[in-house]
Each structure stands twice: as structure tokens, then as C-alpha cells.
């Protein structure tokens with residue numbers, strides 16, 4: 001699984017085991033945090049592939065800096081720009097969906113899946129088909145196609161490691177435990193930008209207000225999803241898929257400080273909580289070094305200084321996304337793919353100003369009700385998931401237009 005590389009030259013005679021790594025979504029928030037960790041210890045890694053989309057400058061800079069074999073932009077129209085930026089570096093430039101899949105098929109030991117949205121699904125499946133360990137930040141993969149992802153990992157002897165902070169926390173709280181002893185899983189939610197806003201005030205929320213998170217520094221889309229609780233809705237489904245628990249065993253707890261990321265409750269009444277600073281390099285580093293722990297450049301919490309941690313129940317009236325997630329889990333089949341695609345389309349609508357903030361949940365609700373059952377009940381395959389995704393995007397766009405007209 002590892003390539004042998006020389007850490008300090010031919011003559012020293014010292015050899016290290018290098019881990020072959022690829023990062024999909026390298027130019028984003030998770031991707032950049034992953035690169036931050038890898039760049040601190042570059043001698044331990046062979047960087048195979050980096051991918052981005054619009055941010056060609058950062059993609060090329062990091063591909064050169066890390067000595068990647070290939071840099072891929074998902075945007076075919078940007079290929080010549082990427083070629084120019086990589087000229088003379090020895091890094092191969094590529095563009096488009098096929099190139100992305102080809103890059104994911106290159107042998108690697110550890111692959112970070114950090115593309116945002118359903119676009120992350122196909123490269124992740126390709127990496128699993130090669131038997132790579134997939135560090136999964138792209139929660140949409142599990143929401144859209146949980147069964148397919150888990151089956152592909154199993155069939156190819158590949159490992160799936162959670163990177164979402166709550167799921168990494170649950171994973172860590174379960175080390176050495178028996179799933180049969182787990183009574184419940186509690187994922188925490190900061191409450192996002194609008195934690196204390198009334199329903200009336202939520203109707204006036206602007207893009208700038210929704211794009212600023214009180215505790216976490218993340219990409220714009222997940223930041224808005226945190227404000228609408230769609231992020232937590234996706235995470236409830238992610239928890240069910242990854243850990244195989246029933247929807248009734250999953251609880252959401254609002255915890256404004258974002259220091260406890262998740263808790264696991266056992267049948268003897270014990271609750272194991274994972275506590276740490278809101279810094280994604282912890283969860284990324286845990287997945288990168290698993291099954292070991294290595295020193296990470298994250299803040300050490302001073303609990304005496306922090307003083308108090310607070311909790312409250314989530315308000316499902318203000319956050320209909322949580323109710324919708326429960327309906328999706330009950331419906332099963334490909335309804336997760338429909339839910340996610342409707343959410344992505346509604347989010348586009350909010351970002352481009354055609355939908356109000358509460359309008360997003362209304363459009364997702366309308367889309368879930370509008371989809372023909374045959375799309376949801378189709379067998380789970382990549383083609384059927386992507387088809388349900390496309391049908392849901394059209395239905396959500398129609399629902400947005402109907403509201404506008």
C-alpha cells in the first residue's frame with residue numbers, strides 16, 4: 001500500500017514509507033486545511049492528484065508546491081489557463097469530469113473527498129473502487145448514496161473515514177466499543193448565524209448575514225447550510241448511513257460554543273463526549289493519521305477559561321430542514337439524492353437572490369412531494385442516483401419559478 005521514498009537523499013541510506021495521497025476539492029476550505037497538514041510533513045507523502053474548479057491560481061500553486069503528479073480542474077473551459085500556470089513544473093494539467101474520474105482512479109493510499117455537493121460522489125466512488133482509504137468530508141456522498149458508498153468500500157476492501165467534525169467525534173467516541181451497546185448518538189449544532197432569530201426576522205435574512213458563521217471558518221455553501229440547519233439535516237442522514245443506527249437513535253442538540261462536537265450514549269447511561277476547538281484540522285488530521293494519533297497544530301482548550309458550556313433543544317418550527325431530514329430517512333430509497341439536489345438548487349436560488357431564506361425549505365419540501373415515486377424507488381446505482389439528482393434539480397427550479405411568478 002505504500003511506496004518507498006528516500007527522505008534525505010541517496011547517500012544517507014535512510015528510507016521512509018511515503019503515503020500516496022490525493023485531494024479532491026483541494027482549493028476549498030477543507031482542501032486547504034488538508035494541504036496545510038500535508039505541507040508541514042511533505043517528506044512523508046507522495047502527492048498524486050489535486051483537484052479544484054474555478055480557483056486555478058491556488059490549484060497550480062499547491063500542485064507545484066506539493067509536487068503533485070496531476071492537477072485537475074473540473075471546469076473544462078479553464079484548461080489552457082491551468083496549463084499556462086503549470087508550464088515547466090512537470091505537473092500534468094487536466095480538466096473536466098472524465099479527467100477528474102481518471103485522477104481518482106490513480107493508485108493512492110489516502111484520498112480526501114472535499115468537493116462540495118453531489119459532484120463529489122463519482123470521484124469518491126472511483127477512489128473506493130481502487131481500494132483507497134477515503135477520508136469523507138463530502139457528506140453529500142452518504143446522503144445521496146449511502147448504501148452504494150458502503151457497498152463499494154466493502155467490495156473493494158477500501159476504508160471510509162469520517163471527516164465531518166461530528167462524525168469524526170462519534171467515530172472517536174466509539175473506539176473499542178460495541179455498536180450493540182449504543183443507545184443514541186447526539187450531534188451538536190452551533191445554531192449558525194441565526195440561532196436566536198425569530199421566524200419573522202428569518203424572512204429578512206440576507207446573503208451576507210447567512211454567509212458568516214459565529215464559530216467555524218468554512219466554505220460559503222456549508223456556512224449558509226449551517227444557518228438554515230440544512231447542514232445538520234444532511235448530518236443526521238450521514239449519521240444514519242455511516243453508523244447504521246436507526247433515525248430514532250439520532251438526536252440534535254444546539255450547543256452555541258461548538259466545543260463538544262458529538263456525544264455517544266451507551267446502554268449503561270454513560271455519555272461519551274468529544275471536546276475540541278472548532279478547527280477542521282483536528283478531524284482531517286485524525287483521518288490522515290488513523291489508526292494513530294499524531295501531534296496537530298490545533299489550539300489546546302483551556303476549560304477553566306471557557307468556564308461554561310451551554311445546550312438547548314433545536315426548534316423544528318424555525319428549522320424545518322430537521323423535520324425534512326426525518327421524512328427523508330423514513331421514505332428511504334433515493335430520497336436522500338432528491339433531498340440533497342433540491343437543497344443545492346434552493347441554495348443556488350438564495351445565493352442568486354431569487355429565493356428568500358425560508359423559501360429554501362419550502363422549495364425542498366415541494367420538490368420532495370413533486371417527485372414521481374419511481375425515481376425514489378429505483379435501485380441504488382450511480383446512474384440512478386445521478387438521474388434522481390437531475391430530476392430533483394429540474395423540479396426544484398420549477399418550484400422556484402412558480403414562487404417567483
Ligand code: NDP
Pocket residue numbers: 024025026027028029030031051052053054055056074113114115116117119137138139140163164165216217218219220221222280
Ligand atoms: P468549499 O466551497 O470551500 O470548496 C469546495 C471545493 O470543491 C473547491 O475545491 C471547489 O473548487 C470544488 N468544486 C466546486 N464545485 C465543483 C464541481 N462542480 N466539481 C468539482 N469540484 C468542485 O467547500 P468546503 O471545503 O467548505 O466543503 C467541502 C465539503 O466538505 C462539503 O461537502 C462540505 O459539506 C464538507 N464539510 C466542510 C466543512 C468545513 O469546515 N468547510 C466541515 C465539514 C464538512 P474551486 O474553489 O476551485 O472552485
Ligand code: MG
Pocket residue numbers: 164165166235
Ligand atoms: Mg459538521
